[in-house]
Amino acid sequence: MNRIILASGCAFALGVTAVAFVGCEDTGLISSNFDASAYTPEGCGFEVSPATETVAGFDDGLGTGTPDHVHVSINSDASSTVAVNWRTNLETTGTQVLYGTDQTAIEAADGPGDGVSVQSGHWMNFEASIFDTAPTQIHEVHICGLSPDTTYYYKAGSPGAWSEVYDFSTAPTVGSTSPVRFAVTGDSRNEPSIFAEVQEAIDAEGVDFELFSGDAVIAGANQGQWNAFFEAESGNGFKAIDLLARTPLMVVNGNHDNLQVNYDAQFAMPQDKVDGELLNGEEWWSFDYGNVHVIGLNDSPEINAISQPQRQWLEADLAAVDRTSTPWVFVVHHKPTYSCGGSHGSNLDIRSAWQPIFDRFEVDIVFAGHDHLYERSKPIRGLQGVEGQLAEAGVNGTPVDQSGTLYVVAAGAGAPLYGADDQCFHTEVAESTRNYVIVDIQDRTLEYTAYRLNGTVLDSFTYSK
Numbered sequence: 001m002n003r004i005i006l007a008s009g010c011a012f013a014l015g016v017t018a019v020a021f022v023g024c025e026d027t028g029l030i031s032s033n034f035d036a037s038a039y040t041p042e043g044c045g046f047e048v049s050p051a052t053e054t055v056a057g058f059d060d061g062l063g064t065g066t067p068d069h070v071h072v073s074i075n076s077d078a079s080s081t082v083a084v085n086w087r088t089n090l091e092t093t094g095t096q097v098l099y100g101t102d103q104t105a106i107e108a109a110d111g112p113g114d115g116v117s118v119q120s121g122h123w124m125n126f127e128a129s130i131f132d133t134a135p136t137q138i139h140e141v142h143i144c145g146l147s148p149d150t151t152y153y154y155k156a157g158s159p160g161a162w163s164e165v166y167d168f169s170t171a172p173t174v175g176s177t178s179p180v181r182f183a184v185t186g187d188s189r190n191e192p193s194i195f196a197e198v199q200e201a202i203d204a205e206g207v208d209f210e211l212f213s214g215d216a217v218i219a220g221a222n223q224g225q226w227n228a229f230f231e232a233e234s235g236n237g238f239k240a241i242d243l244l245a246r247t248p249l250m251v252v253n254g255n256h257d258n259l260q261v262n263y264d265a266q267f268a269m270p271q272d273k274v275d276g277e278l279l280n281g282e283e284w285w286s287f288d289y290g291n292v293h294v295i296g297l298n299d300s301p302e303i304n305a306i307s308q309p310q311r312q313w314l315e316a317d318l319a320a321v322d323r324t325s326t327p328w329v330f331v332v333h334h335k336p337t338y339s340c341g342g343s344h345g346s347n348l349d350i351r352s353a354w355q356p357i358f359d360r361f362e363v364d365i366v367f368a369g370h371d372h373l374y375e376r377s378k379p380i381r382g383l384q385g386v387e388g389q390l391a392e393a394g395v396n397g398t399p400v401d402q403s404g405t406l407y408v409v410a411a412g413a414g415a416p417l418y419g420a421d422d423q424c425f426h427t428e429v430a431e432s433t434r435n436y437v438i439v440d441i442q443d444r445t446l447e448y449t450a451y452r453l454n455g456t457v458l459d460s461f462t463y464s465k
């Protein structure tokens, strides 16, 4: 049975295995997916596309499957937009979010009304892989036109089948000097319960958003592992999703996530596709949050890191940053530019591809994972192609200031720990331990703390600019 509905100014013909995309730009009948199609969510100034390798369609309000795995992310302007993803059974093609600032109204609503807004989005179905026996149905909604620095309440689903009500807060306007606090972690992989412990600790810190440096699962095509990631629960009974439903998780692709459709479909990173970029423009991304600019890159496989399109985009993105309004610039990617860890160590290809750009634009901190440990470099400026030449470039491990970029490895939120080593010329601190990082920005002052999972401080410093 096919149905024709109108939504966001576009008409969609939805079938069981086929989607026709009619009345929008880039339209056409695509039998297996509509990755080539894009639509502008109502009220938004950007286009989004369903993940490649999915059968997809637009909200039709139908289905009684209760959402789970509900989580939010930043999809564009963090002060006025948010993206929500969730999972349902295969029969549910209703893809709506009810939202507003009145918690009681949202809790009572079964549709839009007084104090309750609705936004529709798209659903995506991807087939079973060799690891799984069942297909998966993921939903994605992009909301725009929100007020800055405001707490909203929302629930996801379709009439009669809503998630519980969660809250999230928008960012202050770009350039605001309001405090910003964010967390960094990565490499959950093998042990979801440890990932949930890390999330429990981060939840207690009350962060604005979280950066995840890749390798959420061991095998990116194994949806069972992704289900375990989203359903992770700590020994104390803390559910990771209770943080992820309220706090944007900004992810980059790791070699284990491997650019799989599961990764693509279940996260909504800012889509601003350039030629040569995978994941419909979500392979690399950036956003502003108050006076902070954050960039996410993809280094897996390395050929994508050294590719011209990503390097050109990185240069252009950094060149466009107004450091008077967003003086703080952070980068997150997976494979470390600098690491003394014995299992992987520094990735010299990535170093030579990206460090000259980080240097030129004086990036403050570059976060990575992949080596399951904690490590912070000395401040580094000047490409180090050969180990041992750092002193010649004027890097001496003096107290942290703006003289160089810091390279941090903050990984092991579930993956087996690797041995750490602090004897490399570039290493300031290294320890083989479960960890997470909290960064506080107060106007022109940065306060940095890395914690062990038992809550003790592993590394800390403060600097101002």
Ligand SMILES: [Fe+2]
Pocket (backbone or CB within 6 Å): 215, 254, 255, 256, 334, 369, 370, 371
């Ligand atoms: Fe990795």
